[in-house]
Amino acid sequence: MTAIAAFLRKTPVIRLQDYFTAGGFTSLAPIDWPKPEPEVVESLIKAVDAMSDDEKQRVVLDAARVAALAEEPGQNALQNVVLNRAVFDTLEGANNRSLWVFLNEYDRFRKAEEVRYNDEHRRTRSWSGFGVDANLLVKKDPMSLAAFTAAIRARFETPNVHVDIFDHHRVILEGEECELVQVAVYREGRPEDMLGFNANSTLSRRIVKPVFEAALTYEAATGVIEVVAKTREDRIDLTRYMARDLLGITLTEEQKLPLREYDLSMLLRPFDFPTDPADGIAGVTVRELRLMDIAAPEERVTLETMSGAKRTIWEMGDDFFYPGGYPKLASAHQTINRMSSPGWIVTRARFTIKFHPGPDGGRGKSLSLTVTMPHGCNLKDMTPQERLIGEKYLRFWGILKDDNDEGGVLE
DSSP: OHHHHHHHHHSOHHHHHHHHHHTTOSSOOOOOTTSOHHHHHHHHHHHHHTSOHHHHHHHHHHHHHHHHTTSHHHHHHHHHHOSOHHHHTTOOSHHHHHHHHHHHOHHHHHHHHHHHHHHHHTTSTTEEEEEOOSSOOOOOSHHHHHHHHHHHHHHHTOSOEEEEEEEEEEEOGGGOEEEEEEEEEEEEOOOEEEEEEOTTSOEEEEEEOOEEEEEEEEETTTTEEEEEOSSHHHHHHHHHHHIIIIIOOOOOGGGBOOOOEEOOGGGGSOOOOOOOGGGOEEEEEEEEEEEEETTOTTOOEEEEOOTTOSSOHHHHHTTTOBTTTBOOOOOTTOSSOSTTSTTEEEEEEEEEEEEOOBTTBSOOOEEEEEEETTTEEGGGGSOHHHHHHHHHHHHHTTOEEOTTOOTTOOO
16 A cells, blocks of 8 residues: 555645546545545545455556656656647646546557657667658558558467557657657467466466557658567567558668667777756766777776765776786876777776756756667666757767767667
8 A cells, every 4th residue: 555655645636536536436435525635645545445455456556557657758758649738737746647647538648658668668679770761651541550450460360459559759859859650559469377366365277368569650750660579570570561551661671770889989088078058967977987908808897986986987097007918097187098009998888977956956866877889878778858868968979979870769
């Protein structure tokens, strides 16, 4: 009940009243809604705890879904798909907005869940990107959708497939937006034998058929298709079906987008990390450098400074890199960059972006970026807003190379 109690306390009583009134819960004890909010919430917590198991479980599951979209990525997803922005934008509190959409625009709530699923899995191991023709019209007529669905049924050998297709937008760099068409695919998997308890609380085996989700997006301005699915083969096939049945083109595997490339060579010497004052960045600190001597590729040397360190990582390196075979790191006061001599490269770097405190005071937020040569970066694990600022400065500092960057979708 801890999670439910937290959810009830974070949600306005007027929205909770809407939910429990519309839900038709027969086992919920009467609630005196006009009472002061703290009293209503405490009585509601006790009443939910006393509900029947089935109805209480329904509240638990609904609250988990609503709370998931109350987080920052979920709020962005809701804002991208909600129909009644005039009401949505005036509601105060993330839980309030999330539950309002759940109650009043349930189909859009589901689409927001699909948007978040896609955004959370972008640039992970389950993601691929393909470059096709730009400015194509995505077909949404019943015949095209039927052909697309039939191809998925045949490919995965299942009669049960559900497809959602809808328009939304994604915020990219500098507050700009790109328009997308998203296709969400749900398919039933093969039967699985699982342990579970029956109505008599007896452990038994039962057959379940899991549902697998995949997501595809097409950005007309750039001609980029992105796909999130379990395996590489699944991603290629789903993208091929989308291209053929919904875009009217033929896709080849050679159209897959190249991986993003990172260059850490500038960190062989002290680097100033210039920033835009409008972003409120207080400073950037390199916390870790992992180096490799090309002559000994099976070995690595790692330098790391912890919070509160008095020296920069380059100054610290003076104590650990010696002339002759293992050149020293260049300190900020040195004019000769010894470590940048031929043979040494930076293979991984971790640095922290520290922000000034917000208008409410308190400690400023921090963003920790880890880049591994040549294609690795932890941007995929961050929120959309963190990815925006991270990508902006990785490009600005020359670490992220944009030579082959198509629409900001490369791994």
